Amino acid sequence: MSQVIARITLDEWDRRYEQLHAGGLREPSYGGPLGRHAVAGDRRLTKLTFDRSTAALRLWNFLLTEDERLAGARGLGVKLLGTMKDLGTVPVMAASFDDVVAFYPDGAWWIPCLMENEARLLEIADRLGVDESFCPVRAMLGAFVNQRHFPVPDLLTCSVGATCDDVSAIAQRLAGMGHRIAWWEMPHRRRPEPGEETVLLSGGFTAPARQVEFVRTELHRILLVLEEWTGQRLADERLLAGIVRANRVRAVLGELRRIVYGTDPCPMPALEMLVAEMLAIHFCSDEAESLRVLEELLVEVRSRVESGVGVLPAGAVKVFWVNPVADLRVMNLLEDVGGRVCGTDYMFCHALDPIPEDLPPLDALARMALADPMVGPATDRAERIVRDASRSGAQAVVLSQVPGASHCGLEGLVIGEVVRARLGIPFVEIEVGPITDSIEAGLRTRLEALIETVEAGGRP
Amino acid sequence: MICAGIDAGSRTLKVALIAPPSTKIVGSAVRDQGVDQQALAVEVLEALLSERGLTRSDVAAIGATGYGRRLIRGAGITVTEVTCQAWGVRACVPGARTILDIGGQDSKLVRLKADGSVADFVMNDRCAAGTGRFLEVLAMRLGVPLAGLGALSGQSARPAAISSVCVVFAETEIVGLLASGASPGDIVAGVQASIASRVAAMATGNLPEPICFTGGGALVPGMRGALEAVIGLPVTVAPDPQLTCALGAAILASRRQEPAGQRNAP
Numbered sequence: 001m002s003q004v005i006a007r008i009t010l011d012e013w014d015r016r017y018e019q020l021h022a023g024g025l026r027e028p029s030y031g032g033p034l035g036r037h038a039v040a041g042d043r044r045l046t047k048l049t050f051d052r053s054t055a056a057l058r059l060w061n062f063l064l065t066e067d068e069r070l071a072g073a074r075g076l077g078v079k080l081l082g083t084m085k086d087l088g089t090v091p092v093m094a095a096s097f098d099d100v101v102a103f104y105p106d107g108a109w110w111i112p113c114l115m116e117n118e119a120r121l122l123e124i125a126d127r128l129g130v131d132e133s134f135c136p137v138r139a140m141l142g143a144f145v146n147q148r149h150f151p152v153p154d155l156l157t158c159s160v161g162a163t164c165d166d167v168s169a170i171a172q173r174l175a176g177m178g179h180r181i182a183w184w185e186m187p188h189r190r191r192p193e194p195g196e197e198t199v200l201l202s203g204g205f206t207a208p209a210r211q212v213e214f215v216r217t218e219l220h221r222i223l224l225v226l227e228e229w230t231g232q233r234l235a236d237e238r239l240l241a242g243i244v245r246a247n248r249v250r251a252v253l254g255e256l257r258r259i260v261y262g263t264d265p266c267p268m269p270a271l272e273m274l275v276a277e278m279l280a281i282h283f284c285s286d287e288a289e290s291l292r293v294l295e296e297l298l299v300e301v302r303s304r305v306e307s308g309v310g311v312l313p314a315g316a317v318k319v320f321w322v323n324p325v326a327d328l329r330v331m332n333l334l335e336d337v338g339g340r341v342c343g344t345d346y347m348f349c350h351a352l353d354p355i356p357e358d359l360p361p362l363d364a365l366a367r368m369a370l371a372d373p374m375v376g377p378a379t380d381r382a383e384r385i386v387r388d389a390s391r392s393g394a395q396a397v398v399l400s401q402v403p404g405a406s407h408c409g410l411e412g413l414v415i416g417e418v419v420r421a422r423l424g425i426p427f428v429e430i431e432v433g434p435i436t437d438s439i440e441a442g443l444r445t446r447l448e449a450l451i452e453t454v455e456a457g458g459r460p
Numbered sequence: 461m462i463c464a465g466i467d468a469g470s471r472t473l474k475v476a477l478i479a480p481p482s483t484k485i486v487g488s489a490v491r492d493q494g495v496d497q498q499a500l501a502v503e504v505l506e507a508l509l510s511e512r513g514l515t516r517s518d519v520a521a522i523g524a525t526g527y528g529r530r531l532i533r534g535a536g537i538t539v540t541e542v543t544c545q546a547w548g549v550r551a552c553v554p555g556a557r558t559i560l561d562i563g564g565q566d567s568k569l570v571r572l573k574a575d576g577s578v579a580d581f582v583m584n585d586r587c588a589a590g591t592g593r594f595l596e597v598l599a600m601r602l603g604v605p606l607a608g609l610g611a612l613s614g615q616s617a618r619p620a621a622i623s624s625v626c627v628v629f630a631e632t633e634i635v636g637l638l639a640s641g642a643s644p645g646d647i648v649a650g651v652q653a654s655i656a657s658r659v660a661a662m663a664t665g666n667l668p669e670p671i672c673f674t675g676g677g678a679l680v681p682g683m684r685g686a687l688e689a690v691i692g693l694p695v696t697v698a699p700d701p702q703l704t705c706a707l708g709a710a711i712l713a714s715r716r717q718e719p720a721g722q723r724n725a726p
Binding site: 442 | 540
C-alpha cells in the first residue's frame with residue numbers, strides 16, 4: 001500500500017510553518033504562514049484542507065498576495081490593466097509590454113467564498129441592480145466599488161458578444177460608473193459552411209477563416225489601444241516573445257496536469273490544482289513568478305511520483321470535473337468521499353493549450369480566443385469534454401453549475417446528454433455557490449453516491 | 461441474527477429490521493425527524509427491538525443512510541440513499557429498471573442496470589415543487605390530513621392548472637383557485653400533476669421500465685396515477701415504499717457480515 005500524505009488544516013499548516021521556518025525555510029518576499037490570510041479576512045481557509053508541501057505553501061501565498069503585488073506595482077509607476085472576461089488572450093499581449101501588469105478582476109468571484117461574505121461584495125452588486133440572477137462574478141462589481149481588494153486599474157479591457165452575458169452586463173455598469181473600458185467583440189464560433197475556408201483551432205474545434213480574421217482585427221484594435229495607452233510600440237517580435245513566455249507557463253502547467261491527473265496514487269490535491277490551473281489565464285499578475293511557482297509544484301509532484309507517494313489512497317475513483325467551483329471547499333469534499341480529479345474543463349481549456357508560435361502573433365492569439373469552449377455551441381464544448389474525459393480514463397463526470405451563470409442554464413442538459421450517450425459513465429450535476437455549508441449534506445450525497453456507483457462496478 | 465437499516469431522512473427517520481439471509485422486513489418504524497437524530501434513532505430502534513423481545517445484542521449490524529446518516533453513531537456502514545434505494549428495490553421489486561422516489565424534501569430518479577446496480581441518478585433537493593413538501597403545504601392549506609388528499613383527487617373532474625414552478629408561489633395560486641371556486645379535488649389533482657411533471661422532468665425522456673415508485677410520496681393516493689399520466693408508462697408502487705431505503709441499508713449491513721465468498725453478488 002502506498003504512503004498517503006494527508007491534507008492538513010490551516011492550524012496544522014501554521015504549526016508546520018513554524019517548524020519549517022525554524023529549519024531555515026527559504027521563501028519569496030510574499031511568503032509567510034497561511035494563517036495570516038485568514039486573520040486578514042480570508043476565513044474560508046479555516047475550513048479547507050491543504051497540501052502540506054512548501055510548493056503548495058508558495059502557491060497559496062502567491063495567490064493570496066495578488067492585491068499587495070498590484071498595489072506594489074502601482075507604487076512603482078507600473079500601469080495596471082484589468083482584463084475582464086478574458087481567458088488568456090489580452091494578458092499575453094499585456095505581458096509583452098514593459099511596465100504593464102494585467103490582472104483578472106473577474107477573479108473577485110472567489111472573494112465571497114474566501115471571506116465568507118464578510119466583504120459584502122454581493123450586497124453591493126445587489127444595490128447596483130446586479131442581483132442574484134447573475135453569476136457570483138458580480139462580486140467583481142462590489143470590489144470595484146469598495147476598492148479594498150485590488151487597486152482600480154488604469155484601463156480595462158472586456159470581451160463581449162459570445163463570451164458571457166453576466167460579465168457584459170457588469171462591465172456595462174462599470175463603464176457607466178466612469179471606468180474606461182476597451183471592448184472587443186467575440187463572435188459566436190460556428191462550424192464552417194460548405195465551401196467556406198476553415199481554420200482548425202485548438203481543442204479540435206473549427207471556425208470559418210472569416211471569424212478568425214474578425215477576431216484578429218478586434219485584437220489589433222485592442223493592441224492599438226494598449227500602444228496608445230503605454231506609449232510603446234509592440235512589434236510582432238515582442239508579441240511573439242510574449243507568446244513564447246506564456247507558452248512556457250502553459251507547458252509547465254500541461255506537464256503538471258499530465259502527471260497529477262494521470263498518476264495513481266494522486267500526487268497533488270484537486271484544490272491546489274484548481275488554483276494552479278487558474279494561473280494559466282492571468283498569471284496572478286506576475287508571469288515570471290507564476291512560472292516559478294508552477295515549476296516548484298512540478299518538482300514536488302515528480303518527487304512524490306518517484307517515491308510512490310500520493311495525497312489520496314491508490315485507486316480513488318477518477319472524476320472528470322467540469323467548471324470551477326465558487327466554493328473551494330467542494331474540491332476537498334470530492335476527495336473526502338473517495339474521488340479524485342483526473343481531468344478538468346474549468347471553462348478555459350484553450351488557455352492551457354500552446355499558442356501557435358509559427359503564425360503571425362495576432363493571428364495566433366485570435367485562434368486561441370476563438371477556441372474558447374464557452375464561445376461556441378454547447379455541443380462543441382460537450383464534445384471536447386467527452387474527448388478529454390475519455391483520454392483521462394475518467395470513471396465519472398461531475399458538472400458543477402454556477403448559480404446565476406447564464407451559460408449554465410442551457411449547457412447542463414446538453415453536456416449531460418452527450419456525456420451519458422457517448423461515455424456511458426455516471427454523470428452528476430451539482431450546483432455550487434460561494435458558500436455551500438448549508439447544502440453540504442446534499443452535495444456530499446451526490447458526490448458520494450457517484451463514487452459508490454463507480455465502486456460498485458456493476459453491482460448495486 | 462437481526463440487521464437494521466436506519467434511514468435518517470430530511471422529514472422522517474425510518475428503521476427496518478431484517479433477519480438475514482432473508483431480505484424481508486420483519487420490523488419497521490417511521491417517526492418524524494427531530495433535532496437529535498442519534499437519540500431518535502436509538503429510541504426507535506430499541507422500541508422496535510423491545511416489541512419483538514430483542515435487545516441491541518441481537519443486532520449483528522446496522523447500516524445508516526439518508527441525509528443524517530453520518531450522525532448515526534453505531535452504524536457499521538453509512539451508504540447514500542441512492543445505493544440503498546437500489547438494494548431495497550432490488551429486494552422487493554426485482555427487475556425494476558427505474559426508481560422514482562418522492563421524499564419529504566427531495567426527489568430522486570435512479571436508473572438501474574439489468575443486474576439491479578445503479579446506472580445513474582438525478583436528485584432534486586433544491587426545489588420543493590417536486591417533493592412531498594408540496595403535498596404537505598397543500599394538505600395544510602386545505603385543512604385535510606395528508607392521507608385524505610388521495611380521496612379528494614379521486615373526486616376531480618378537471619385538474620386545476622398550477623402554473624408556478626415554486627411551492628411558495630404555488631401556494632398563492634392555490635389560495636386564488638379556492639377563491640375562484642375551484643374544487644379542492646381539482647386543486648389536489650392539479651398539484652399532484654405538477655409534482656409528477658417536476659419529477660418526470662428529471663428523466664429527460666429516459667425512463668427504462670419497469671418503473672418503481674418509492675418514498676413517502678408513494679403513500680399518497682393519486683400520486684402513482686399522476687405519475688403514470690405524465691410519463692405515459694405504468695408505475696409500480698414498492699411494498700412499504702417509505703422503507704425501501706432503510707431496507708437497502710439493512711441488506712448492505714448484513715452483507716458486511718458475510719464472508720466475501722458467500723455474498724449474493726448480482
